[in-house]
Amino acid sequence: xxxxAVIAVNRFGLGASAGELAAAANDPRGWLAAQAxxxxxxxxxxxxxxxxxxxxxxxxxxxMKLRRARADAKAAMQEDGQPAPRGVEEKFRDHxxxxxxxxxGARLAVAASTPVPFHERLVWFWSNHFTVSAEKPVIFAxxxxxxxxxxxxxxxxxxxxxxxxxxxxxxxxxYLDNNLSVKPGWKPPPxxxxxxxxxxxxLNENLAREILELHTLGVNGGYTQADVTTFARVLTxxxxxxxxxxxxxxxxxxxxxxxxxxxGRTYAQEGIAQGEAVLxxxxxxxxxxxxxxxxxxxxxxxxxxxxxAVERIARAFRDSGGSLPSVHAALLACxxxxxxxxxxxxxxxxxxxxCLRALPAAREAKPEALFxxxxxxxxxxxxxxxxxxxxDTAPAWAGADALWKRIEWAGLLAARAxxxxxxxxxxxxxxxxxxxxxxxxxxARAESRQQGLALWLASPEFQxx
Amino acid sequence: xxxxxxxxxxxxxxxxxxxxxxxxxxxxPGTDRRLVFVFLRGGMDGxxxxxxxxxPDFARxxxxxxxxxxxxAGGALSLxxxxxxxxxxxxxxxxxxxxxxxxxxxxxxxxxERSHFDAQNLLENGTAKPFGREAGWLNVxxxxxxxxxxxxxxxxxxxxxxxxxxxxSWSPSVLPAPDPDLLDRLxxxxxxxxxxxxxxxxxxAAQGLMEGKDGGRGMGGGGPQAAVALARAAGAFLAKPxxxxxxxxxxxxxxxxxxxxGEYSPLTRNLRMLDRAIATLKGALGPAxxxxxxxxxxxxxxxxxxxxxxxxxxxxxxxxxxxGGAVRGGRVIADWPGLSDRALHxxxxxxxxxxxxxxFKAALAxxxxxxxxxxxxxxxxxxxxxxxxxxxxA
Numbered sequence: 055x056x057x058x059a060v061i062a063v064n065r066f067g068l069g070a071s072a073g074e075l076a077a078a079a080n081d082p083r084g085w086l087a088a089q090a091x092x093x094x095x096x097x098x099x100x101x102x103x104x105x106x107x108x109x110x111x112x113x114x115x116x117x118m119k120l121r122r123a124r125a126d127a128k129a130a131m132q133e134d135g136q137p138a139p140r141g142v143e144e145k146f147r148d149h150x151x152x153x154x155x156x157x158x159g160a161r162l163a164v165a166a167s168t169p170v171p172f173h174e175r176l177v178w179f180w181s182n183h184f185t186v187s188a189e190k191p192v193i194f195a196x197x198x199x200x201x202x203x204x205x206x207x208x209x210x211x212x213x214x215x216x217x218x219x220x221x222x223x224x225x226x227x228x229y230l231d232n233n234l235s236v237k238p239g240w241k242p243p244p245x246x247x248x249x250x251x252x253x254x255x256x257l258n259e260n261l262a263r264e265i266l267e268l269h270t271l272g273v274n275g276g277y278t279q280a281d282v283t284t285f286a287r288v289l290t291x292x293x294x295x296x297x298x299x300x301x302x303x304x305x306x307x308x309x310x311x312x313x314x315x316x317x318g319r320t321y322a323q324e325g326i327a328q329g330e331a332v333l334x335x336x337x338x339x340x341x342x343x344x345x346x347x348x349x350x351x352x353x354x355x356x357x358x359x360x361x362x363a364v365e366r367i368a369r370a371f372r373d374s375g376g377s378l379p380s381v382h383a384a385l386l387a388c389x390x391x392x393x394x395x396x397x398x399x400x401x402x403x404x405x406x407x408x409c410l411r412a413l414p415a416a417r418e419a420k421p422e423a424l425f426x427x428x429x430x431x432x433x434x435x436x437x438x439x440x441x442x443x444x445x446d447t448a449p450a451w452a453g454a455d456a457l458w459k460r461i462e463w464a465g466l467l468a469a470r471a472x473x474x475x476x477x478x479x480x481x482x483x484x485x486x487x488x489x490x491x492x493x494x495x496x497x498a499r500a501e502s503r504q505q506g507l508a509l510w511l512a513s514p515e516f517q518x519x
Numbered sequence: 520x521x522x523x524x525x526x527x528x529x530x531x532x533x534x535x536x537x538x539x540x541x542x543x544x545x546x547x548p549g550t551d552r553r554l555v556f557v558f559l560r561g562g563m564d565g566x567x568x569x570x571x572x573x574x575p576d577f578a579r580x581x582x583x584x585x586x587x588x589x590x591x592a593g594g595a596l597s598l599x600x601x602x603x604x605x606x607x608x609x610x611x612x613x614x615x616x617x618x619x620x621x622x623x624x625x626x627x628x629x630x631x632e633r634s635h636f637d638a639q640n641l642l643e644n645g646t647a648k649p650f651g652r653e654a655g656w657l658n659v660x661x662x663x664x665x666x667x668x669x670x671x672x673x674x675x676x677x678x679x680x681x682x683x684x685x686x687x688s689w690s691p692s693v694l695p696a697p698d699p700d701l702l703d704r705l706x707x708x709x710x711x712x713x714x715x716x717x718x719x720x721x722x723x724a725a726q727g728l729m730e731g732k733d734g735g736r737g738m739g740g741g742g743p744q745a746a747v748a749l750a751r752a753a754g755a756f757l758a759k760p761x762x763x764x765x766x767x768x769x770x771x772x773x774x775x776x777x778x779x780x781g782e783y784s785p786l787t788r789n790l791r792m793l794d795r796a797i798a799t800l801k802g803a804l805g806p807a808x809x810x811x812x813x814x815x816x817x818x819x820x821x822x823x824x825x826x827x828x829x830x831x832x833x834x835x836x837x838x839x840x841x842x843g844g845a846v847r848g849g850r851v852i853a854d855w856p857g858l859s860d861r862a863l864h865x866x867x868x869x870x871x872x873x874x875x876x877x878x879f880k881a882a883l884a885x886x887x888x889x890x891x892x893x894x895x896x897x898x899x900x901x902x903x904x905x906x907x908x909x910x911x912x913a
Contacts, residue, residue: 124782124783189771189772230776231776231777231828231830234776234777234827234828234830235827235828236827238827240827254827254828255827255828256826256827256828257826257827258776258777258826258827258828258830258832259776259826259832259833260774260776260832263633263634263832263833267634267636268636273632273634273636273637273649279633279865282633399714426693427694430674430690430692430693430694431674432673432674432675439560439771440560440561440635440636440771440774441635442635442636448714449653449676449678449681450675451675452675452676452714452715452718453671453673453674453675453676453688453718454676454686454687454688454689454717454718454719454721454722454725455671455673455674455675455687455688455689455690455722455725456674456675456688456718457715457718457719457722458692458719458722458723458726459674459692459694461697461701461702461705462692462694462695462696462697463694464697465695465697465698465701466694466695469695492707492708493708496704496707496708500704501700505698505700505701505704508697508698508701509701509704509705509708512701512705512708513708514708514709514712514714514715517715
């Protein structure tokens with residue numbers, strides 16, 4: 055097996071499934087390029103998951119229940135002077151956790167079996183670039199649909215369209231509080247007061263700042279606090295609808311109208327067109343090309359991205375007007391991307407999925423079990439710690455306890471797998487000649503096939519890509 | 520299947536501990552003093568945690584978020600006549616009254632922009648710029664000290680504790696413990712691995728130390744509940760005579776852009792849990808609390824004025840707490856810049872008048888015995904102008 059095939063299926067793919075290394079071996083670069091250039095298949099696992107428009111209808115209903123529970127709790131507290139019984143949060147979890155676990159299960163099942171793992175990796179990368187996180191409760195309901203609606207359709211398309219889709223998605227609006235950002239002095243309609251909705255009376259700059267800092271220009275991309283504030287004014291009115299139509303909506307009454315200047319350029323458009331124009335210019339800004347290229351190179355090539363690779367990818371971004379297939383092709387064309395050393399440590403999700411791809415029987419694991427294992431390793435799916443997304447460097451994932459949990463997980467999988475699997479053959483079928491001599495020896499000398507398998511899954515090679 | 524406890528007994532706690540560098544050096548513990556670093560990620564609103572009710576501009580600027588003077592309904596807990604403590608911080612107020620909690624106000628790292636991620640990175644790396652170094656200052660300090668081990672509570676190690684010194688991390692597990700024979704074989708495989716050898720050794724040591732104390736289930740995610748559980752574990756580790764002397768706890772969720780007030784707001788929940796976490800840490804440390812300093816910090820404060828959604832946006836200076844039996848507390852340490860329009864940083868934020876590194880230096884000098892030379896060149900490079908905060912620790 056040649057090393058390029060090992061790199062293709064492990065560094066750019068999601069870890070070898072049975073026969074995959076052999077399939078990629080003839081033309082590893084072509085194998086990847088074909089995945090990047092065509093749309094992903096329709097995955098049956100996603101067929102019965104709710105779109106955000108449906109999922110969000112549930113949330114106001116739950117909010118009503120929550121308010122009632124809180125009113126009851128308050129009454130109870132007044133009666134006996136004791137702190138009210140909790141349980142509201144638990145009820146929320148009872149309701150939304152199964153929905154979220156179904157999303158987690160579907161996403162992991164797709165990753166474990168997809169015939170186009172590079173395409174799926176790109177989906178993950180872009181989802182992480184445009185992070186929304188269930189750390190904020192309302193996002194529980196829409197974190198999966200965000201990826202299907204705002205990210206997946208554009209992986210083979212243009213960056214600007216993904217940026218527009220993300221910035222207008224209800225999940226992003228709610229995650230970064232733009233539903234609460236209104237023109238200064240705006241008075242909420244009386245109905246909202248009665249529902250005790252948050253009383254928005256002015257700007258909230260959260261979404262504006264994170265679009266500039268994390269989605270487009272990057273923190274050193276050349277914007278100022280004044281740009282953040284003005285952009286927040288541009289985005290006022292970008293919100294979600296009420297209970298009947300909880301999707302994205304532009305609310306002109308909340309919008310701070312009039313010409314505005316951002317990054318030295320004046321925008322005279324009216325309504326939603328002004329924000330769209332700013333986003334288009336941000337997508338085309340040279341800082342965005344450099345920032346996106348750096349993140350891509352860090353994710354796929356090295357923690358410390360080689361400047362030549364960053365420049366090559368950034369140039370492709372600029373020259374193609376942010377055409378993502380061109381950008382992804384430039385990534386594959388970087389000589390640095392094919393460095394024979396396996397230098398990237400797998401993140402916990404990458405690690406768990408590569409285990410599932412290697413061991414079809416492990417795909418029977420319930421979503422709860424996978425979610426819990428990933429929680430133990432420090433990466434609960436859909437719960438990125440902040441809008442910056444998951445970290446992408448080895449030191450962030452190589453904590454003592456996180457490594458310990460990987461070993462526990464490897465031991466568990468191996469015990470479940472029984473003695474039907476030849477661990478050395480499995481190792482060679484996924485990492486070929488990248489399996490080191492000490493690892494081969496350790497597997498060969500293991501006291502049982504199960505122990506050999508645990509050694510392989512915990513080995514230094516299999517932890518990397 | 521072998522249970523965790525069986526495995527650990529088979530391994531023998533002593534063997535595991537003696538075997539390993541960095542975490543626990545029974546022969547030369549170096550110091551009996553303990554240092555805990557609690558990082559409130561997201562930017563705690565300092566003017567909610569420690570309201571400056573005595574400032575003439577406070578109530579007007581804060582609007583709905585203003586906490587009243589002590590004695591009023593929902594008023595602050597009394598500190599010094601100008602500042603109060605958020606009424607949710609009941610346990611921390613007891614520490615203040617016992618002279619075991621110092622409050623630092625109008626304090627900030629050298630960072631003056633408003634990105635969480637750059638601000639956190641800078642605060643943790645110890646230089647004056649984001650991504651100025653790949654190691655964290657607490658780790659560099661450990662490397663400079665004689666034999667004090669460090670542990671991060673949680674699966675992974677935050678930047679502040681990453682670097683040349685070998686450190687461990689720990690969190691409860693629901694997965695079955697690995698077979699000791701597998702671990703011995705893996706030790707061979709990892710022996711020369713530049714990335715995995717040290718964490719593996721440190722993990723084995725931590726597992727040995729926590730023998731019989733496996734909290735296991737029910738810890739939940741990374742939220743406020745977890746902070747209490749992690750504080751308990753931190754206390755258990757640090758209380759051991761041969762345990763680590765430095766621990767870190769990450770506590771996220773302080774980025775309160777909206778709806779900061781009310782019984783069910785995230786800020787309310789966080790403050791309550793912080794209060795419980797510190798009380799829990801004290802309880803778990805037992806007598807060792809007397810020799811402990813706890814640094815409770817955040818990456819930046821928030822805007823002085825309330826924003827359009829009853830929250831606050833990213834600001835500059837804020838609040839830090841230093842708690843513990845080793846602290847000369849019962850004081851608010853602040854060179855108060857005021858909240859008038861003219862006094863604010865860039866017209867919107869509390870102006871920093873105290874460098875957080877001054878408190879960090881004082882803590883490292885007292886708890887790890889570091890000299891000024893190491894502090895101003897190695898731990899916090901180019902920080903000669905920032906003197907350790909005198910008299911902060913006993």
